Amino acid sequence: MLYFIPTPIGNLNDISFRALSVLESCEFLFCEDTRVSKSLIALLNTRFNAKIYPKKFISLHSHNEKELLEKLDLSIFDKNTAYVSDAGMPTISDPGKYLLEFALKNKLSYEVLPGANAALVALVSSSFCEKEFIFMGFLAHRGKERQKDIEKLLSNPYPSIVYESPKRILSLVKELANLDANKELFAIKEISKKFQTQFKGRAKELLKELENANLKGEWVLVVQGNFKQEFNTNTLCEKDILELDLPLKIKSKLLAKMSGKSPKEFYKKLILS
Numbered sequence: 001m002l003y004f005i006p007t008p009i010g011n012l013n014d015i016s017f018r019a020l021s022v023l024e025s026c027e028f029l030f031c032e033d034t035r036v037s038k039s040l041i042a043l044l045n046t047r048f049n050a051k052i053y054p055k056k057f058i059s060l061h062s063h064n065e066k067e068l069l070e071k072l073d074l075s076i077f078d079k080n081t082a083y084v085s086d087a088g089m090p091t092i093s094d095p096g097k098y099l100l101e102f103a104l105k106n107k108l109s110y111e112v113l114p115g116a117n118a119a120l121v122a123l124v125s126s127s128f129c130e131k132e133f134i135f136m137g138f139l140a141h142r143g144k145e146r147q148k149d150i151e152k153l154l155s156n157p158y159p160s161i162v163y164e165s166p167k168r169i170l171s172l173v174k175e176l177a178n179l180d181a182n183k184e185l186f187a188i189k190e191i192s193k194k195f196q197t198q199f200k201g202r203a204k205e206l207l208k209e210l211e212n213a214n215l216k217g218e219w220v221l222v223v224q225g226n227f228k229q230e231f232n233t234n235t236l237c238e239k240d241i242l243e244l245d246l247p248l249k250i251k252s253k254l255l256a257k258m259s260g261k262s263p264k265e266f267y268k269k270l271i272l273s
Contacts, residue, residue, distance in 0.1 A: 002099075003022050005022060015115075027055045028058060028081040083096050089116065122161060122220035161222050
């Protein structure tokens with residue numbers, strides 16, 4: 001059995017009894033960073049008198065997971081095996097996705113345990129969410145892609161959650177304030193740690209607070225949804241564009257604009273259809 005086990009994001013007591021029990025049963029442990037995982041397990045063994053002693057720690061992260069999985073002997077999963085990221089829920093802005101896909105492809109039994117997740121803690125703390133929400137993870141760091149992400153963040157109809165580093169949190173709030181000074185924001189850092197701190201207010205107010213705040217630590221920002229931005233049932237879809245009496249090149253450009261794909265890709269399909 002393969003387990004995906006969430007780990008504490010700040011407070012060691014957030015580990016579940018079930019997670020401890022499963023970890024004790026595992027002979028192999030895939031880790032985002034073996035050094036971090038070994039330190040975590042040493043703390044868990046000391047704090048909770050656990051007996052977590054895997055036979056082998058295997059490094060599995062975004063830079064090596066594809067290559068490692070291609071060479072992996074499936075017999076390893078005959079024993080209880082687990083994957084843990086450095087902190088939080090595997091695959092949520094953390095590695096683990098390819099291992100999960102690998103399990104599905106090879107029909108391996110697997111289970112994801114519930115546990116710590118910064119995005120949901122921030123969302124609930126913000127009070128912005130009534131039903132739907134959007135998780136955007138980390139935004140692009142720079143250039144046009146970052147600008148697109150920020151524009152999307154402001155236009156999303158539902159509350160949006162983003163992760164941000166201490167180096168960029170102030171610039172992000174400043175960019176949001178420049179575009180919509182009255183947008184309601186909620187920012188929280190160091191979730192579940194001793195110095196957890198949170199801020200809530202309009203973008204222009206939050207910017208002033210953060211300019212005088214200690215920004216060290218990992219941040220989660222929740223942006224209130226743009227409730228005026230409703231999904232229009234009359235919006236053109238791909239089928240509507242295909243039915244229009246337009247040159248193929250124009251249709252290709254419109255379809256590319258809607259999907260973000262290459263116009264050439266659509267043009268080739270239209271020629272063959």
